Amino acid sequence: MSEQIKHECGIALIRLLKPLEYYQIKYGTWRYGLHKLYLLMEKQHNRGQDGAGLTTIKFDLAPGKKYIDRERSNSSSPIKDIFDVVNRGINKYSSKPELMNDPAFAKENIPFAGELFLGHLRYGTFGNNSIDYVHPVMRDNNWKSRTLVLAGNFNMTNVDELFQRLVDLGQHPRDYSDTVTVLEKIGHFLDEENQQLFRQYKNEGNSNMEISRLIAENINIAKILQAATKDFDGGYAMAGLIGHGDAFVVRDPWGIRPAFYYADDEIAVVASERPVIQTVLNVKSEQVKEIKPGYALIIKRNGDISEAEVRIPQTRKSCSFERIYFSRGTDADIYQERKKLGELLTPAILEAINYDHESTVFSYIPNTAETAFLGMVKGVEDYIRNEKKRKIIAKRANLTEKDIDEIISTRLRTEKIAVKDVKLRTFISQDKGRDDLVGHVYDITYGTIRPNTDNLVVIDDSIVRGTTLRESILRILDRLNPASIIVVSSSPQIRYPDCYGIDMAKLSDFVAFRAAIALLKETGQESIINTVYKKCKEQQNLPKEQIINYVKEIYSPFTYEQISDKIAQLLTPKDVKAKVKIVYQSIENLHKACPNDLGDWYFTGDYPTPGGNRVVNNSFINFIEGRDQRAY
Structure with a gap:
């Protein structure tokens, strides 16, 4: 993507299923879990x-020993920062390697030497970027089974409702914020489950010490999540740790946000992306x-x-945006889907x-559109091959050697036209010279046209705002x-805001929306x-279940091509x-390329x-009333 669009968070959960001594013996280090995390x-x-953060839970420590360690950072290098803290605790004993490499000593004395790990990478779509908003977030309690650690890739559209329900309780x-609201919502039902079990075991005559053990063994994580998530409206993949050692990852019922897992007899791992697990654990x-x-993966303290x-x-x-751009392209399915997206555009x-491929050079906007470019190349090459076949058949009675040479010498012309200067982008600030710097983020390869x-054809993953095209790429290519x-x-054309965790929340940002508004004004349909504004305002106080997306009417007077042409203008x-x-890609072809991922609300306005x-609708009201803010 030529524009920087921030997007959803990433989660990483690890549960070591063997004692730390096992990993010291087999892998030469008790830090196996930390390394994988x-x-x-x-x-x-x-x-x-x-930002980034991690939390570790140690099992079986005596009361009074710190069993949870947490570190978070919102600096420009957050992963490095938090693991620098982890390593400082370990390197404190570098002069005594016999202690530093002793799993039993490490667990008792070194922070983050545990069996259960939760890591998080944050992009903040809600609230600010202070350290308080960096995950994992924690709800602490002296009872381990009431202590909750949470990290997630989520965004709720109904924070106001969820917040009010907490107040009503x-x-x-x-x-x-959605983070605090979700934490407290799950925490409330975690408390209820604890209280119910406490009363049950107390009535059976158990001591308080025995009750703590029984609660930890029998707490029903699925029941807690069923109650806590029943009124969630949003996309989510949430990972949680309970202080006594249970862990879970719960996913929204539409599968909007991704989550994958792997488990064997040594380790259980959850991450937001499949190829990450494949690479880190070297599995198929x-x-x-x-x-x-709609399911939760539940890892009990006993390893079940x-x-x-x-x-x-x-x-x-x-x-579907996960497939087009955001997820790692090393995933086997995503790689093929991105190629197919390019091929279907042929x-x-x-x-x-005008079918003049001989006078056309094909290229791509680096770096993420390269896979779609490969698919586009395949599609055009298939067309050229069929054209060669057609010409040979048409001339077969009078085909000369010269004719054959001319036909088979036709090739697709591809070049690396645009070159991205990544270092320059990191230098760009918000000062008065920004526009001039933006104009030089890309350079070109001279002498290729x-x-x-x-003609010059360049493929990009998507065009959201169009700012970089207007301020940089088109001018550079024109040279x-x-x-x-x-x-x-x-x-396809991005027409509607996201509300499930990707930073595309304002209608006014989208060049497709600006094009439709301009066309309405130009054609006397203002x-x-x-x-539409009146209809949106009339719905503001309705329950969300009764609201209709009237913003679709902004686009309905025009064909797809009319809006594309206006965008170009x-x-x-x-x-x-x-x-x-x-x-632009068509909606139909998007679904052909990504048949299992039908979340297309950015393009169609059909929200799940x-x-x-x-x-x-609130985003449209903000646009009309001149408020530059998110609509959730």
Whole structure:
């Protein structure tokens, strides 16, 4: 993606299923779990830019010993920071290697030497980026079975409702955010489960010490999650640790946010992305399982691992943007899907260049569009091969050696046109010289285009705001003097805000929305804007289940191509000489390429949860009323 779009968080959970001594003997270090956690977090660094944290729970320590360690950072290098803290505790004993490498001593004396680990990479879509908002967050208690640690990849559309329900329970939440609200909601039902079991075991005549053990053994995590999540409206993959040693990861019933796990007799691992687990543990793709939508993976203190349904699974609406851009492209399925997205664009691309592939150079916007580019190349090469076949058949009676040479010498022309200067991007600030710096984030390879003759086709994963295209890419590509520039988006037009964890929350940010508004004004249909505003306002106080997405009416008067052409007009700087055209992926082809991930609300406005309709309408109201803020 040519634009920087921050997105959802990443989780990493590890449960060591053997004593620390086992890993010291087999792998030469009791730090096996910490090493794996570090790798899981580093390989998901793409998922969090605002902070990182980890929590460790030690089993079987005597009362008075610290059994939970937590470290968080919101610096520019948060993973390094938190593991520097971990290593300082270990290196304190570097002069005494016999102690530093003794698992029993480490567990008693060294922070983070435990059996249960939870790591998190945060991108903050709600609240601010203070350290208080960095996960894991914790609800502490002297009873281990009431202590809750939580980290997640989630965003709730109905924080107001959830907050009010906590207030109605008699609580006084310390903050108004989805993180605190979710923590307290789960914590409330964790307390209720503890209290119910306490009364049961007390009535049976057990001592308080014995009751603590019985609660830890029999606490029903699935029951707690069923009660806590019943009114959640959002996308979520939440990981939790209970102080006595139980752990869970629960996923929303639509499967909006991803979660995968692997388990053997040594270790259980959960992460937001499948290839991360494959790489870190060196296991095959089929050994890594997806946590099913609406289910919780539950890892008990005794090592038992199970999946339990906690919400009725709904029509699967896992996020297609995960597939297009955000997830690591090393996943076997995602890699093929991204190639297919590029391949399926071939007919529209050929039409845009009037089928003149011999006078066209094909390229991509680095770095993430490279896989879609490979698919586009395959599609055009297939077309060229069929054209060669057609010409040979048409001339077969009079085919000369010269004809054969001319036909088979036709090749697809591909070049690496744009070069991204990553170091320059990190230097860019918000000062007055920003625009000039942005204009130089990309450079070009000179001499690759025949001036005023060749078309230039460049593919990108998606076009969201279009800022980098307008301020940088189109101007730079125009320096090569192509006859035309065709920018291809492997995703469809982004028309509607996200409310489930990706930083695309304001309608005014989307160039497709700006294009539709401009077309309404140009064609004398401005009354539609006012009508939609009135309908949105009339729904503001309705229950979210009754709200309709009226923003769809902004787009309905125009064809897909009309909006694409208007986008091209809006994004083409006045000093660009080449003719600019923008080609978008179709919704139909998106679903062909990603058949198992049908969450397409960014493109269609079809939100999987009722809270989504409220968010999009509120976003439109904010736009009309001039409020530059998120709608949730």
